[in-house]
Amino acid sequence: MQEDFLHYLWKYKKFEATNLQTTNGEVVLIKNFGSHNLNSGPDFFNAQIQISDQLWAGNVELHLKSSDWFIHNHQNDTAYDNVILHVVWQHDTDIFREDNTVIPTLELKNYVQLKALHNYQNLINNKENWINCQNQISDISAFVKDNWLERLFFERLENKAQLIHSILQQSKNNWEALLFKMLAKNFGLKVNGDAFFSVANSFDFSIVMKQQNSLQNLEALFLGQAGLLESDVQDAYFLQLQNDYKFLCQKFGISNNNVIPMQFFRLRPPNFPTIRWSQLANLYVEHKNLFSKIIDCKTKEDIYDVFKVKTSEYWDTHYTFGKASKKVIKKVSTSFIHLLIINTIVPLKFCYAKQQGKDIDEELIQLLSQVSAEKNSIIDKFDSLNVKATSALQSQALLQLKNEYCSKNKCLQCAIGNVILTT
Known part of the structure; x- marks a missing residue:
């Protein structure tokens, strides 16, 4: 599993968000999931989360394991002082603030929808495929593909x-x-x-x-x-x-x-x-x-x-x-x-x-x-998957898709990957 999957689950709310509890048994009510941060610093900014009877405003950090906090040296980075909730797949240790209070931790694996997890594993684990979604991409609607390709261009x-x-x-x-x-x-x-x-x-x-x-x-x-x-x-x-x-x-x-x-x-x-x-x-x-x-x-x-x-x-x-x-x-x-x-x-x-x-x-x-699509091995391979570039705009977009998303396993940041995960 990749940490990006946790970002996907949190950003798109692909888990049971009711009856949440921290690893210490405190009730968690999410008022605002925050905005996704793609730069350095905590993963989600400006979240609002009620823990027990206290409403907190601040940032959310996500890791596969709680101990990754120390592996990434967040304890030495003041940018993480305002983290109000640590969201992890597996909880293996408590994380403390500078004043020795525990940062509340939510273990997400207990609340994830099994279908989302199954779709993710089926998509990411196709290591022998040219692209992870090669068996599904031809089924994606033209509307989704055309809009995504324009963005990629x-x-x-x-x-x-x-x-x-x-x-x-x-x-x-x-x-x-x-x-x-x-x-x-x-x-x-x-x-x-x-x-x-x-x-x-x-x-x-x-x-x-x-x-x-x-x-x-x-x-x-x-x-x-x-x-x-x-x-x-x-x-x-x-x-x-x-x-x-x-x-x-x-x-x-x-x-x-x-x-x-x-x-x-x-x-x-x-x-x-x-x-x-x-x-x-x-x-x-x-x-x-x-x-x-x-x-x-x-x-x-x-x-x-x-x-x-x-x-x-x-x-x-x-x-x-x-x-x-x-x-x-x-x-x-x-x-x-x-x-x-x-x-x-x-x-x-x-x-x-x-x-x-x-x-x-x-x-x-x-x-x-108005310009014809380029001819090269990548465009030819997409064509064999029934994804046909009808113009140079689309062939340029497909090159961006393959080189910057498919080859880097960025399915969770791809509009096509997101459709497959929610199907």
């Missing part, structure tokens, strides 16, 4: 916002610079995301702004900083970029000493770093005020218009320097734009709106509801 957004705010501080509150770093990371995809991000951090964004009138100069900057102009290649365009990059290094005093090397292994040619850097360079040549344009986008079609860019002409017949290939116009694909919407644009719009004191939740819901 915004919870995931809040988590992403923490990283964005950190990057924003490093970028001296320059939203255009922040956007560039986030785009670079996501243009690198999973394999090269960190490497692309290291390139974006290796020079000041003002250099990008100064070179936006020259696609060749931006390519030289990006590819040079990425370490892709250091080979001995006898190719006219390569040598031209190499010379341009040397000039930029001298002019702006930049180097790529701390850049993470680019990877080509196991990448499809359209995702080669050479192609993605050229597309990103072209994006910044096409749009001088990219951040403002993205903030103004309301629909996925608006975003398509911004990101429908391609590589420079050289890459129409190349994937790497010096090796010609069949001519293909290498535009940014719709599926790639969807990844940018999910991982860059929506989190960015969410954070910017919060800073401006605006509520754009409905706009973001509408936007991601």
Whole structure:
């Protein structure tokens, strides 16, 4: 049994709350169960409990065993001085206040509804399952699932916002610079995301702004900083970029000493770093005020218009320097734009709106509801359990559900788990 189960029992009153007695035989009447505290300190604040003829106002602490009070060193923490009731599953020792009076203890196992205990044990003890509720989740109503997934989507957004705010501080509150770093990371995809991000951090964004009138100069900057102009290649365009990059290094005093090397292994040619850097360079040549344009986008079609860019002409017949290939116009694909919407644009719009004191939740819901669900092993597994993501909003929410709840056995904090426990 986990202590979270006691929190669930107390919070949702899943026990016989009449005829309660402390371990010393005093009658307990609960006037107010208190508010659940998810931070440090007692588990429930501002409870009101009558013990015998005395009405107490204060906090409630819950443990599996009474002796856990000492294991957690609460006797040395003044935050627990105002505990008026110690609620435990099993009472094994008395707990005393500083003035040597006993803190009243309620042994909860004597009052728990057997059905609640049975449901909990059936849910939590399925160790061999991919998720604890995999045999029940398909039976949960669409109303419960859809509302919970929407909440999880915004919870995931809040988590992403923490990283964005950190990057924003490093970028001296320059939203255009922040956007560039986030785009670079996501243009690198999973394999090269960190490497692309290291390139974006290796020079000041003002250099990008100064070179936006020259696609060749931006390519030289990006590819040079990425370490892709250091080979001995006898190719006219390569040598031209190499010379341009040397000039930029001298002019702006930049180097790529701390850049993470680019990877080509196991990448499809359209995702080669050479192609993605050229597309990103072209994006910044096409749009001088990219951040403002993205903030103004309301629909996925608006975003398509911004990101429908391609590589420079050289890459129409190349994937790497010096090796010609069949001519293909290498535009940014719709599926790639969807990844940018999910991982860059929506989190960015969410954070910017919060800073401006605006509520754009409905706009973001509408936007991601128009985008196809992601495809990965977690989404595929949910699909096999008949939990089908119909949009990117739901696939993002399912990733949050699996990683932050299912994998951490937080069934008691999950809306789906709560329904199963009360069925």
